[in-house]
Amino acid sequence: MTAVPTTFRAAANGGRSMETPGQVRPSPIEGERGPGARPSFRPRVVVKLHDWVDVPYEDGVERYLLDEFGPGPLGDAGEDLVFTRLYTSVSPGELARLVETAVERDSSYRPPRFTAWFTVEAPRGMRSEELARRLLEWDVVESARPDAPAVDPLVNAADDPLSVNQGYLDPAPAGIDAEFAWAVAGGAGAGQRVVDLEQGWTLDHEDLAVHGGTLLFGTLQNGSRPHGTSVLGEICAVDNTVGCVGIVPEIDSIDVTSHSGSLSNVPDALVGALPSLGFGDVLLLEVQTVTPAAPVFGAPVELIDDCFEAIRLATALGVIVVEAGGNGSNNLDSITNFAGLQVLDPASPDFRDSGAIIVGAATSGTPHVPMSFTSFGNRVDCYAWGENVQTCTSDILGSTSIYTSVFSGTSSASPIVTGAALAVQGVVQAAGGRRLSPAQMRRLLSAPATGTASNSPATDLIGVMPDLRAIIEGPLDIGLADVYLRDNAADLGAPHNGSVSSSPDVILRPETVPDPQTAYGEGSGTENSSTLGHEAVAGQDNVIYTRVRNRGAAIAGPTTVTVFWSEVGTLVTPDMWNLVGAAPLASVPTGDVLTVADAIVWAAGDIPAVGHYCFVAIVETADDPAPTLASLVDFDNFLAFIRNNNNVTWRNFNVVPSSGPAAPEIVMPFMVAGALDRDLLMDLEVVARLPEGARLELEAPDFFLERGGLGKVQGHRDGDLVRVPLRPHGRQLVARFPFPEKFKLRLRMFAELPEEVWNRSGYQVTVRQFLEDPERELGRVTWYFAAPEFYKRRSRFEDCLFGER
Missing domain, CATH: 2.60.40 (Immunoglobulin-like)
Structure with missing residues (x-):
């Protein structure tokens, strides 16, 4: 619900860049280098300083470190160190702005200190592995890893059988049924934007040139032109009289960002693309881990800390990240990172969720069997064809008119899932709905009920292949639910500057109401009343009714309203909240129809002493979940939770004595x-x-x-x-x-x-x-x-607790 800064694209702007008048976009490949382009792989180490180390985020900080802390275990080699910012694709100020926006948009996001990451050139005569070992012994360094060449997650196509069609576009169970999506408004990708992160493309290919793709960052590697061109062909080859057709041929914009052949450049290339991506846009990560940069070969790059943090920043900003699972035959439930942690196993206490959609690969024929090379595990969300994919291709010279029918690997699977995400987003947007968040998109594409299962789901562990027809006709229903509790009687569920704690939708009564829907629901005549109940009578059970609206395009399924009480305060932090109870609603209809939940009985023994208090009410449903409370210990996340979510509201109330004299003052x-x-x-x-x-x-x-x-x-x-x-x-x-x-x-x-x-x-x-x-x-x-309460020497209090937003 946060307003989108002008440097980001807003859905209401039709998915087009908000560029300064007169600004000229660079040509598709300008000198084969994008802005901030870095040379390809060279020996170096990726370093993270401890957060307590206070140095400016600029190149050459080794002089501060050596002056303040001495060379330590580096000895004389310290004089030859050269520290360079890991993130050069954006300025430190722009990086800070991206983080600030991410925190506002995602109340669960707790950003790392991005300005602690640097790369260090290996001195002449020293291997990067030895430099990493010495750096780890230095007190100021939290982590250090040798860099490695970055490779495309490609499998030898000669080992795969040929195919001459694009069966992945066909109806399930063979494909994702892009053909059905094309018949639905927005389903061919109108208004959508994608950025592909890898290292080589031919953007003026005859089936791609009309999209006008731009190299945003890094250096184009000619040897990878075939790979990147094939990826883009799957996603968005145009519908013309030559070649093939992409999953979303009517997409508004494709751009690319290059890691220039070095794994340490992946997070920089990713962050460099973020200023051009808006909420709900898609970024595809066509890269995998490679020895010795990680303990395993061919795993998702989020196994590496700096890559994880860049991905998490993107998803916190609302960018949907699709990530190749890698071709190392890895069980993601058991592999570990450099620290020995099982960060990709959802059942492990070490698990960390980047918010990305991780993709595995399966056979093109049905039933779909995992390819022998694919990564697998409970963290894998979706799969798609890992063989026999017909699409565009190129050569190292940049041929613009050649094709392949044997593109393969998680490289070929990930663009299929990317295309599905773009088609879904296009349908939602064309129907006037809110663009889907990364979490919503991942839930939709990975849901077993609307996807094609692999041959043996319990042991394959590669998720499902999205079925666009099932998604569009089923849970999407050309939109999603958007349930909300009003902050005040004028609240329509959109961002506003009014009171956030005079909600008419939390109603406190000393007795039950025979028909609460008739008394308080749509058509009751009390829809906008804020005086229905704000006092609990001490010494007896009281009852709380809540009422909910749905401004979304789909009926909300099972919905829950949870109510807490707190002492009254100028800042009511979550550690002050006391659970009262939860109320279910079987469903909430569309059309902003006021729907009343079941009563919550507040037992006499649980009601606090006579005085002034506050209710906090939170509503959520599967399509529109509330932010997690565990994240709210972070003050920035807490403020974002208060200001940026229509799933939460406040209502002040009194506990009054059942009888007795008035107070003297x-x-x-x-x-x-x-x-x-x-x-x-x-x-x-x-x-x-x-x-x-x-x-x-x-x-x-x-x-x-x-x-x-x-x-x-x-x-x-x-x-x-x-x-x-x-x-x-x-x-x-x-x-x-x-x-x-x-x-x-x-x-x-x-x-x-x-x-x-x-x-x-x-x-x-x-x-x-x-x-x-x-x-x-x-x-x-x-x-x-107010009389008569004041006349009775009682204060009545029911205005803004959290101020304006």
Whole structure:
């Protein structure tokens, strides 16, 4: 739901680049080198410095390291070291912007420190393996690996039987049924964009030239022209009177980025493509591991740490990454990386998920049997033809009119899955739906119910081959579900700048309602009411009803709303959330129809003491999952979760006594909190709109007020607590405090109003917490005083807790 920066392509822009007027795109192959092109393989080591090592991200940082830390185990060889940034395809500022955007878009993404990665040239006379060993012994180095030549994941085509047709386009079970997708709006790839990462192509081939492909980064390797041309031919060969036809022949844009023949260039070539890719675009990784750069040959490149981090950045940005599984006959459940970790085994505690779609290879005939060379394992999502693929090809001189019928390997399988992803995205977009995220696309393409199983799925472990007809007619239904809880009565599920914690869709009642759908659902007359229930009566069971809308193009299947309660605060972090319960809905129809979930009974013994509190409600369904809560300990992810997801909302409420006398003064307790993962300087401000003659006081520990900038405070003391008077009108900064990590502090305000205004409404007090700049508000609590609640000496509070977004 984040607005897409202008340097990224937005789906609403028809999938075209937002280029500066007058900007000229380079020719398809300009001098056989793209921007930032690097030479091909040479002996060097890929190094990651520890995060605590503070050096500028620039070439030549060895001078800082040697001056600060000495050469250590490198000895005299340290004088010959030359450190170069691993990421040269974008500036450090652009890299930081990509990371910031990724965090905003993907609340589960926890970025590494990309500026810790460098390459180091091996000094003359020293092997890269020896340099890597010495570097690993240096205190400042976290990891080091020798570079290696990068090779295309290609199998000897002479060993495979010939075929003269493109059976992979046919209906399942033979192929992916691209022919059906062509008959559906968008299914031939209109409006879509793909970037292929490998090292050689003939972009002016007669079946490709119309697409106007550009080399974005790196150096074209002539020896790999046949490989890259075949890959692109599978994806998008045009529908003309010559040659073959691609899976998505009407695609808007194809571009390429080259690793220039060196494995260490893969992450740089990938990141170099990201500024030209938007949410929902596709990037194909046609490369595999190669000895000695990894413990095994022919595995997915995400086995290597720096490659993994670049892929994860891409998927966090919303780019769909399709990754060749490799041709090393590897069981991904058992292989390990340099650290001995089983990072590709989903059952292992070492597992890490890049978000990419990993592809294996199978025979062209049915039933589809895994090719002998393919990688396999529970991490493999999909398979496709690994032999007998007819497509375009070229030669080292760049021939523009030749073809092959024997392209093979995970090289030939991965473009088929890439084409399927582009076809699905095109159908969704043409139907007016939201472009699919990497996670949504992976679930769709790998779902057993809409894919062709291999011969023995339980032992083959290569996933399924997507069936476009089954996907389009089944779960896609020309769109997906998009369930949401409203933040306020005007919320339509899109990004907005209104309140995020006055939700009308969390309804607290002291008793059950016989027919909640009639009482609160579509057509009830209460659809936009925010006053249906905000008080729990102490000493008895209470009931919570939630209601959901679906603005997507497909009916949402089984849906769950989970509700938590928290103490009220200016920043309600997840460690403050207490589970109330979950409510199911069998389905949520399309058309923004307000649908009420089953009641959640809140047992009397679980209800907190009389006071002010907050509900947090989260809705999710299989097509529209909520972000994982485990990621929210990271403050940046937490802010993105609050601001960028329509699956979550807040609603403030009171617990009131079942009977008893009114309090002698209005007491407003609340909590202030720090981030869960770092110390941060934050401000606390009170904004009061009380009548003339009113009294307003803040009670806080003297250390908080004094360290917060008020100096030695004066006021009524009770031990370490001080009551200080505040202005009853206008704004007042009460603290600029260095909030420690995981800091929590309970505070109270007290108010008293002249008796002559007790029957009037419209008075309020707000506490805001922000990061120095008032525009960077983190959260707020607002108390509204309104008759008759105020007359009874109770404050009513139901405004914005997390501020504007």
